[in-house]
Amino acid sequence: VLGNLVGLIDSDYQGQLFISCWNRGRTAFTIEPGERIAQLVVVPVLQATLRQVETFTATERGEGGFGHSGTR
Structure with missing residues (x-):
């Protein structure tokens, strides 16, 4: 069984990758190399x-959170 999982590998990682699997039968x-x-x-x-700023430019949306984008 191979878990149907997602893993993230850093773009600068240079080591081996490993697959976790187990036999439930x-x-x-x-499993031979190259399979x-x-x-x-x-x-x-x-x-x-990113750029650090002292203040933000005002927008029509302001500080509204979820549901404040005007899109429905």
């Missing part, structure tokens, strides 16, 4: 550049 089996048992999806991650 009664018959032993071996295709998992997937990896590479997704770009935005690296935001």
Whole structure:
């Protein structure tokens, strides 16, 4: 059994990747090196550049939280 889980790997990680799996059946089996048992999806991650400011520019929305965007 391979858990249907999501894991995040840091973009600068350089070590080995490991897959956690276990046999829940009664018959032993071996997973050989090179067998295709998992997937990896590479997704770009935005690296935001933040700027500290003293004050915010006023907007029509103001400080409204959920439900204050005007979109329904």
